[in-house]
Each structure stands twice: as structure tokens, then as C-alpha cells.
Amino acid sequence: MTLDVAWAVDWTRRTADEVFARRSELNELDRQIGDGDHGENMARGFTAVIARLDALEEPLGTVGDVLKLIATTLMSKVGGAAGPLYGTAYLRAAKVSATPALDAPGVVAMLEAALEGIVARGKATTGEKTMVDAWSPAVEAAVAGSTGGADAAAVLVSAASAAELGAVATIPLVATKGRASYLGERSAGHQDPGATSTAIVLRAASDAAAAHGA
Amino acid sequence: MKKLINDPQNVVAESVEGFGWAHADIVAVSFDPDFVSRAGGAVAGKVGLVSGGGSGHEPLHAGFVGVGMLDAAVPGAVFTSPTPDQIAPAIAAANGGAGVLAIVKNYTGDVLNFETAVELAEADDIEVSTVIVNDDVAVLDSLYTAGRRGVAGTVCVEKIAGAAAERGDNLAAVTAVAEHVIANVRTMGVALAACTVPHAGQPSFDLTDDEIEIGIGIHGEPGRRRIPLAPADDITEMLLTPVADDLALAAGDDVLLFVNGMGGTPASELYIVYRQARKLLEARGVRVTRSLVGNYVTSLEMQGASVTVLRLDSELTALWDAPVNTAAMHW
Numbered sequence: 001m002t003l004d005v006a007w008a009v010d011w012t013r014r015t016a017d018e019v020f021a022r023r024s025e026l027n028e029l030d031r032q033i034g035d036g037d038h039g040e041n042m043a044r045g046f047t048a049v050i051a052r053l054d055a056l057e058e059p060l061g062t063v064g065d066v067l068k069l070i071a072t073t074l075m076s077k078v079g080g081a082a083g084p085l086y087g088t089a090y091l092r093a094a095k096v097s098a099t100p101a102l103d104a105p106g107v108v109a110m111l112e113a114a115l116e117g118i119v120a121r122g123k124a125t126t127g128e129k130t131m132v133d134a135w136s137p138a139v140e141a142a143v144a145g146s147t148g149g150a151d152a153a154a155v156l157v158s159a160a161s162a163a164e165l166g167a168v169a170t171i172p173l174v175a176t177k178g179r180a181s182y183l184g185e186r187s188a189g190h191q192d193p194g195a196t197s198t199a200i201v202l203r204a205a206s207d208a209a210a211a212h213g214a
Numbered sequence: 215m216k217k218l219i220n221d222p223q224n225v226v227a228e229s230v231e232g233f234g235w236a237h238a239d240i241v242a243v244s245f246d247p248d249f250v251s252r253a254g255g256a257v258a259g260k261v262g263l264v265s266g267g268g269s270g271h272e273p274l275h276a277g278f279v280g281v282g283m284l285d286a287a288v289p290g291a292v293f294t295s296p297t298p299d300q301i302a303p304a305i306a307a308a309n310g311g312a313g314v315l316a317i318v319k320n321y322t323g324d325v326l327n328f329e330t331a332v333e334l335a336e337a338d339d340i341e342v343s344t345v346i347v348n349d350d351v352a353v354l355d356s357l358y359t360a361g362r363r364g365v366a367g368t369v370c371v372e373k374i375a376g377a378a379a380e381r382g383d384n385l386a387a388v389t390a391v392a393e394h395v396i397a398n399v400r401t402m403g404v405a406l407a408a409c410t411v412p413h414a415g416q417p418s419f420d421l422t423d424d425e426i427e428i429g430i431g432i433h434g435e436p437g438r439r440r441i442p443l444a445p446a447d448d449i450t451e452m453l454l455t456p457v458a459d460d461l462a463l464a465a466g467d468d469v470l471l472f473v474n475g476m477g478g479t480p481a482s483e484l485y486i487v488y489r490q491a492r493k494l495l496e497a498r499g500v501r502v503t504r505s506l507v508g509n510y511v512t513s514l515e516m517q518g519a520s521v522t523v524l525r526l527d528s529e530l531t532a533l534w535d536a537p538v539n540t541a542a543m544h545w
Contacts, residue, residue, distance in 0.1 A: 027414055035293050035433040036411060036418050044291070075330070076299040079268075079290045083297060084326035121326060178322050179435055181359040182352075 002101035003152045005059065007212045008066035012053060014204035016046035022200065029193040033180035038082060038193040045078040045086070063102055063110075067094035081178060082194065085118050085131065092117030104146040104155045111139045111159060122177065129175035129187060131194035138163040138202055153209035160199070160206035167195040215410040215417070222413040226269045226289055233276055237541040240280045247297075249304035250276040251286040261379040261388045262286070262308030265317040265372060266301060267324050268293040270411070271432055274368065274511045277542030283376035284317075284540075285310075292411050292514070293433040295323035301331030305340060313341035313385035315392060317371055319364025320348040321433065343385055345392040347371050349401045349522065351460045352429030352438050363431045366474040366511040366522045367399035370534075373543065377536035391533065395524065400457040403520030404449055405430045405437065405476065409513050428452055432476075432513050446483065450490040453521040458498060461525055465499025470506065470534065472522035477512035479519055484508065491521050504534055510542065 019026075019042045026039030049070050060066050067090045075087030092113040102110060115135045124130040141162035145155040170192040178194075180187040219225050230250065234243030242253050249266070256262055265275045266288025275287035285308035290296035305314050314335070318328045325346065332342045349367030353359055375392040383391065405427040408417040418435070421427060426449065429438030463469065473488040475481070488507050495502055503526060511520075524530070538545060 031414070031416075031418060035435050036414050037292075037294055040413050041291070041294055076297050078294075079297045079327060080294040080323035081326055083295075083323070084330060122322070176359065178360055179433070182363065182431060182435060182438075184354075184359070184438065 001151050001153060002103050003063070003107065003209055003212065004101040005061070005063060005066060007208050008063045009053065009060075010212065011205045011208040012049060012066060012070060014208050015201050016050050018200045018204055019043055019046050019197070026193050026197060029191055029196055032190040033175065033183055033187045034193060035179060037080070038197065041078050041080050041082050042197055045074045045083065048077040049073045062098050062100055064094040064096075064098040067091075067097055081122070082197070085122050085194070088117040088121045089114040102152055104150060104152045107152045107155045108139075108142045108146045111135075111142050115139050124177040127173060128177040129170050129173040129180060129192050130177050131192070131198045133170050133173070133192065134163040134166040134195035134198035134202075137166040138198070153206070153212070156202070156206040156209045160202040163195075163199040163202040167191060167199040170195045215415065217410070217412055219412055225412045226291060229269070229272070230276065230289055233541070240539065240541055241276065244303070244307070247300035247303055249286055249288045249300055249307065250279050251304065251307045252279055252281075256285060256308055256310035258310045259312055260310045261312045261383065261385050262305070262310055262314040263317065263372065263376055263379055263388075264288065264301070264305050264308045264314055265368070266290065266296045266304065266328075267319050267321070268295055268433060270409075270514045271511050273509075273542030275372070278369070278372050278376075278540050280538070280540035282380050282536060282538035282540070283372055283543065292413070295321065295327045298327055298330040298334055301328060302334040305331065305335040305342060306338065309340050313343065315375060315379070315385065315388050316342055316344045317368065317375065317392065318344060318346050319368055320346045320361055321363060322360050324364075341385060343389045345371070345389060345396060347396055349396070349399045350431065351400050351402050351456045352431075365403065365432050366401045366472060366520045367396070367524070369474075369506075369510050370399050370470065370472065370522070370524045371395045373538060374530055374533040376538070377533035380536065395530065398461065398525040398530070399522060400460045401520050401522040402453040402457050403430045403432070403437075403476065403518060404428050404453060405516055405518035406443070407478065407517040409477065409516035411514070430513075430518065432511055446486045447490045450487045450521065451494060454491045454494050454523075457521060457523050458495065458500070461523060463495070463498060463500050463523070463525065467500045468503045468526045468531070469495065469500055470504040470524040470526055471495065471502045472506040472524065474511050474520045474522060475509040476516040476518040476520070477509055478515040478517040481508065484519055487519050487521065495523070504531065
């Protein structure tokens with residue numbers, strides 16, 4: 001199977017729905033170790049993304065077109081650290097997805113590009129209690145799945161599960177990047193909000209693929 | 215938490231609109247993208263100064279737009295950095311042909327969004343130089359943090375670099391003056407109670423009635439440690455000592471002593487802090503030759519204060535004394 005533009009649009013809408021539903025949870029996670037507005041910022045960004053999708057007069061031609069629309073909207077509407085980081089992730093992902101549909105290696109390339117963009121912008125590595133701690137295991141799981149012959153939807157299931165585990169695994173970490181690093185040791189014991197929203201984004205991709213294939 | 219607001223989503227826009235009307239002789243307000251610039255526009259041949267950051271720190275930054283200080287200020291959502299599509303047009307509006315200095319507080323979001331905006335402005339052939347203010351000694355500047363935060367010392371950078379630009383210094387010289395201030399200014403803050411972001415509706419961290427938070431930033435984030443409430447003189451010493459030590463202040467040094475309110479602490483208490491900080495500096499043989507006390511870099515209605523010390527030389531003193539006409543600072 002391959003994942004086409006309709007899947008990408010469905011992924012985007014599911015991401016928005018889940019961000020809206022879990023806005024308070026993301027705010028609360030951010031309140032513990034940041035400044036309490038991650039859910040608010042993500043919701044503002046995806047509200048604008050959905051408005052732009054709804055206003056389209058003609059359907060977009062490639063998966064990359066959908067991702068680029070998200071990238072430019074998040075960069076101009078979100079602010080904070082999340083805006084440039086997610087914006088860059090979606091922009092890099094868009095560049096390698098300029099095709100009407102993605103197969104399993106295409107999904108892997110998209111996820112790898114997103115992670116590379118986040119690392120280039122934020123200069124974080126794994127273990128620093130950031131969204132990289134969800135993205136990185138997700139990419140590893142996707143590579144393993146694709147290499148083992150999994151189809152595009154199964155690759156996304158693996159990536160989403162790895163991202164969720166990665167987000168939970170940030171709880172004991174001491175932050176060394178981003179605003180939580182100001183807390184030093186006190187940042188341990190709290191789940192990173194950016195890693196949590198990453199898991200939301202990737203689970204939405206996986207759910208959309210499951211619905212699409214059915 | 216009671217707030218004097220309408221829709222939480224419109225807090226920044228409505229506040230900036232009112233600000234623009236109240237100070238129409240000094241500033242002009244642009245919407246969509248939102249930024250504040252000098253009334254009358256960029257000054258031809260003068261280096262432009264742009265700053266910005268999350269809202270909620272008023273009068274920073276828009277209150278410092280005017281003759282002798284900033285040319286443009288970019289307000290983000292409350293405690294959220296502005297976006298590149300706001301910052302880049304503000305840089306263009308501040309450009310009088312001699313280039314623009316961007317003054318950025320060291321917060322991850324501010325730095326990332328300004329970086330992107332500067333790339334956009336440079337693509338339009340505007341010469342831009344950037345300085346990162348990182349005066350907060352509460353944060354260890356190490357590989358293990360995002361680096362020291364930019365807090366109240368930003369006011370000193372904006373005032374003094376603004377004066378240098380106003381007297382006709384070129385972009386390299388204004389940048390050097392700003393870096394000189396950054397190298398000589400340090401701050402540490404305390405919160406007695408947290409603040410409440412309008413759309414969040416609950417305090418940004420939890421403090422009981424008898425606890426205070428030492429080493430806070432200005433975005434409602436918690437600080438380095440939590441201790442029981444103590445007399446003002448003791449708390450002041452906890453703030454001043456790391457600042458003075460980090461600057462390696464010596465007998466005979468001249469300094470500016472700046473006690474900044476976080477928004478919810480009365481002026482009378484700020485002067486109690488100032489009194490003790492001054493005594494402690496004089497006990498070290500340091501001369502307080504310039505002073506500033508008041509709410510300049512706030513965190514909404516947070517109760518608390520920060521102590522900033524800037525080591526002065528004759529040039530910095532002269533630039534500090536130079537005339538300034540903004541909504542929040544005027545002499």
C-alpha cells in the first residue's frame with residue numbers, strides 16, 4: 001500500500017483534533033517544567049492549519065504540498081520554540097515527499113528528514129529531554145520496520161509506538177536543552193511536552209494510515 | 215484568578231492598540247503582522263534597533279520604542295516569542311539605511327524565531343547584526359543548559375545601544391556597545407507568588423503562602439530553588455551576592471543599580487530591596503553612581519523583584535544619561 005494526499009490531509013486533521021482534545025494536558029506538562037503554553041501554542045497553530053486546508057479551492061497535488069502548508073503555517077502562527085522546530089520538521093519532510101504517494105521507504109525518508117530538521121534548528125541530541133527523544137526512536141523503529149519488509153502503514157504504527165515510549169522515557173531525564181534546562185535536577189520526574197506532542201503527531205499519522213488502508 | 219480582560223485570545227492585540235493610541239506622539243502600531251515602530255518611521259542614516267519577545271513583560275519592549283532607544287518592538291503572544299513573519303517586517307520598518315541591530319533575550323524560542331527573521335531580512339538586503347542578552351546569573355551558563363536567560367538587563371542594553379545609535383555610531387560600533395553592556399550586566403530575581411497567563415487561567419507554578427522561588431526567569435517558569443519566606447534584607451542578599459560575585463566587582467567600581475519589579479510588588483517594597491542592595495554594594499567599596507527602580511521588565515502580575523547591576527565606565531555612563539523619550543522611560 002501507499003499513503004497518498006488524502007492520507008496526509010486526514011493525518012493533519014487527526015493531529016489537530018488530538019491537539020485540541022489534549023490542549024490542557026500539554027499545557028499542564030509544560031507548566032511543570034516550562035511556561036505552561038505548549039498546548040495553547042500547538043492549538044493556535046493547528047487551528048490556522050485547518051483554516052488554510054478548508055480554504056483550499058483545489059486539492060493539493062503531493063504529500064509534500066500538505067506538509068509544506070503545515071510548515072509555513074506553524075512557522076508564522078506558533079512562535080516560541082515549538083513554531084520553528086515543528087515548522088522546520090514539516091518543511092524538511094515536505095522536501096523529500098514531493099510525490100503523490102509514499103511507500104514504506106518514502107515514509108522513512110520523510111521521518112528522517114523531519115528529525116534532521118529538528119536537530120539542525122534546536123541543536124539537541126537524544127537524552128536531553130526534548131522532542132528529539134520521541135523523534136529519534138520513532139525514526140529508528142521506522143527504519144527497522146521498513147528494512148524488515150513492513151508496509152507504509154505498519155512502519156507508522158512502529159514509529160508512533162516508539163515515539164510514545166520515548167515520550168514516557170523522558171520522565172526521569174534531566175533537561176539540558178530548552179526552557180526546562182533552567183530547572184536543572186528539578187526537571188526530572190516530568191514528561192517533556194514536546195516529546196508528548198511528537199507522539200500525538202505520529203500516532204495521528206498511524207491512525208490515518210490504518211483508516212486509509214481499511 | 216480575576217483579570218481585567220475581554221477574550222483571552224485578544225489580550226495582546228487590544229493592549230497594543232490601546233498603547234498605540236495612548237502614545238501616538240511616540241509610536242505607530244502595525245497590525246497583521248503586529249509590531250510597534252517609532253512615529254514618523256525609520257530615521258535616515260541611523261542604525262535601527264529592534265527587539266521583541268513574548269508579551270506580558272510590559273513596558274518591555276514596546277514601552278522603550280522612541281528617540282534614544284528602540285526603533286521597533288515585536289510583541290508575541292503572552293510569554294511566547296513573536297514569529298519570523300512579524301519580526302522581519304519590523305526589521306524593515308526600523309531600517310534607515312544604516313543597518314539594524316536585533317536585541318534578543320536568550321530564550322530558545324526568541325533566538326530561533328529571530329534567527330529565521332534575520333535570514334529573511336538579509337535576503338531583502340538589509341544588514342542585520344544580532345546580540346543575545348544573557349544577564350541572568352541564576353542559570354548556569356554551561357553545556358547542560360540553554361545558557362543564561364536574558365532578563366531585566368535587557369533594558370540597559372536597549373537604552374545604552376539606543377543612545378549610541380542616536381549619536382550616529384555605525385552598526386559595528388552600536389553592536390560593540392551592546393556587547394560591552396551585555397558583558398558587564400548581571401541580574402537575579404525572586405518570586406513571592408507566580409503569575410497567571412490569561413488563556414491558561416491558573417498560576418504558572420505553585421507556591422504555598424510561606425515559600426518563595428529564587429532564581430526565576432520572566433516567563434513564569436519556576437526558578438532554581440524554593441525556600442521559606444525570609445526578611446527582605448536576607449532575600450536581597452541572596453540576589454545581590456551572586457550578581458556581584460559573577461561581575462567580580464571590586465572596590466572603586468562604579469555601577470548602575472537597577473531594582474526591577476515583576477508587576478505585583480509595590481514600589482515601597484522595591485525601595486526596601488534597593489536600600490539593602492546599595493548597602494551591600496557600598497560595603498564592598500562599590501559606588502552606586504546611577505539608579506533605576508520600578509516595573510520595567512514584568513511577568514504579568516507576578517509578585518517579586520530582580521536586582522540588576524551594570525558596571526559603568528565613563529562612556530556607558532554618558533550613554534545612559536543621554537536623552538530618551540519613550541512611553542516608559544523619559545529624561
